[in-house]
Amino acid sequence: MKLARVTAADMAAVDLSQIDLFDAAYHAEGDPHAAWAVMRERAPLHLSRLPDGRSFFNVTRYHDACRVLGDHREFTSERGSLLGQLGHDDAAAGRMLVATDPPRHSELRRPLNKMFTGRGLARSEDRIRTAVRSLLAPAPGGDAWDIAQRATMLPMAIAGALMDLPEPHWADLVRWTGMAAAPQDPVFMIRNPHATLAIAHHQLFEYFATQYEARKDTEGDDAFRLLMTMRDGELTREEVVVNCYSLLLGANATTPHTVAGTVLALMENPEQFRAVRENPELVPALVEEGLRWTSPASSFLRYAVEDVEIAGGVVPKGEAVAVWVGSANRDAEVFADPYRFDVRRADNRHIAFGYGAHYCLGATVARLTLRMLFEEVLDRFEEFVPAGEPSHLTSNFVAGFTSLPIRAVPRRSEAVAGT
Numbered sequence: 001m002k003l004a005r006v007t008a009a010d011m012a013a014v015d016l017s018q019i020d021l022f023d024a025a026y027h028a029e030g031d032p033h034a035a036w037a038v039m040r041e042r043a044p045l046h047l048s049r050l051p052d053g054r055s056f057f058n059v060t061r062y063h064d065a066c067r068v069l070g071d072h073r074e075f076t077s078e079r080g081s082l083l084g085q086l087g088h089d090d091a092a093a094g095r096m097l098v099a100t101d102p103p104r105h106s107e108l109r110r111p112l113n114k115m116f117t118g119r120g121l122a123r124s125e126d127r128i129r130t131a132v133r134s135l136l137a138p139a140p141g142g143d144a145w146d147i148a149q150r151a152t153m154l155p156m157a158i159a160g161a162l163m164d165l166p167e168p169h170w171a172d173l174v175r176w177t178g179m180a181a182a183p184q185d186p187v188f189m190i191r192n193p194h195a196t197l198a199i200a201h202h203q204l205f206e207y208f209a210t211q212y213e214a215r216k217d218t219e220g221d222d223a224f225r226l227l228m229t230m231r232d233g234e235l236t237r238e239e240v241v242v243n244c245y246s247l248l249l250g251a252n253a254t255t256p257h258t259v260a261g262t263v264l265a266l267m268e269n270p271e272q273f274r275a276v277r278e279n280p281e282l283v284p285a286l287v288e289e290g291l292r293w294t295s296p297a298s299s300f301l302r303y304a305v306e307d308v309e310i311a312g313g314v315v316p317k318g319e320a321v322a323v324w325v326g327s328a329n330r331d332a333e334v335f336a337d338p339y340r341f342d343v344r345r346a347d348n349r350h351i352a353f354g355y356g357a358h359y360c361l362g363a364t365v366a367r368l369t370l371r372m373l374f375e376e377v378l379d380r381f382e383e384f385v386p387a388g389e390p391s392h393l394t395s396n397f398v399a400g401f402t403s404l405p406i407r408a409v410p411r412r413s414e415a416v417a418g419t
């Protein structure tokens with residue numbers, strides 16, 4: 001996937017009848033940004049038909065995306081919210097946060113909100129900073145290192161701390177969530193995508209079921225135990241397990257790709273790196289622009305509850321709609337010069353964390369982590385330089401990287417201290 005400017009020539013090369021946005025490989029090797037640009041301009045409600053007879057509508061404009069994600073009375077999450085599940089109703093509907101509509105959704109979410117914002121996060125800050133420092137640790141030697149690969153461990157410090165998961169388990173959990181998020185990617189695939197997903201789900205559900213048993217009759221104020229004791233233990237073991245799974249997937253599948261994609265954007269736009277280095281107060285804006293630019297949660301699915309008129313057409317009752325978040329975040333109606341990576345962008349209303357009731361539960365902690373990371377980066381490095389070609393993730397759900405080799409040039413004071 002190319003993240004940079006879409007030109008008129010790129011758009012002219014797009015033949016929508018030949019584009020298959022369901023195909024995970026297209027997102028790694030093709031140019032979905034060019035296809036989305038054409039859809040926004042000429043086909044804002046585009047129907048995709050798969051060879052096996054399944055079909056779904058694509059929504060690519062910002063305001064349409066917000067409407068589909070944000071209005072559960074028109075578009076439900078209870079038949080699954082991932083494109084990969086198309087046509088197979090989600091077994092966790094009405095039980096797992098992301099696959100539950102209000103009002104039940106609000107009952108599940110309200111107790112969790114506090115833990116994922118403000119003071120609830122304060123006790124995780126030290127662990128997150130330690131993880132950020134260890135992510136950057138191999139850099140100063142000047143050798144090439146792979147920031148995309150190393151960043152995969154970073155969200156474990158978030159989710160691991162919030163859910164009190166033992167550190168020796170983190171590497172397995174990262175591998176299994178990688179398999180669950182991108183079963184078609186050669187880095188994760190075991191035999192075939194179907195088997196990969198089945199193995200990942202089995203491992204993760206079994207892991208959380210074991211952790212559940214181990215926590216019974218023990219004390220703690222982590223998110224895992226909160227789910228177990230929520231509303232006087234109202235959630236069954238299976239409900240706790242699927243929500244733990246969703247929390248971990250939410251954290252692991254996304255955050256590392258914003259790290260890698262933002263670093264790539266800074267290498268492609270060194271003047272932006274300089275601007276932030278000279279004005280460290282721009283770090284929060286860098287994080288927001290990095291989120292808009294990378295939009296790692298690439299697609300979410302909804303199903304029409306009734307016939308719904310939208311984007312100049314009608315989605316018939318019961319049909320699926322894929323919202324392309326990365327497209328909405330490049331909509332020129334909302335973002336001036338949308339293909340420019342700009343840390344001084346005014347009014348950056350990106351929807352990388354979604355929109356409405358399902359707005360990302362982990363948004364505050366993800367922002368905190370990304371800010372800490374780029375603060376440490378500015379403290380240590382003059383710039384990043386490419387040390388090889390990036391490899392993009394094979395996935396229609398997550399836009400990201402499996403590899404981004406770089407070299408980090410230490411700041412002069414660091415270089416002197418290190419000699």
Ligand code: HEM
Binds near residue numbers: 355
């Ligand atoms: C850069 C990082 C992240 C991005 C871009 C991101 C993106 C998103 C998006 C777009 C949604 C909306 C899903 C929908 O509308 O169906 C979402 C929901 C969610 N995210 Fe994140 N996420 C990130 C980090 C995290 C982290 C760190 C956690 C956990 C610690 C997390 C946990 C969740 C959960 C549990 C939901 C479901 C919320 C609900 O249904 O109410 N995410 N995320």
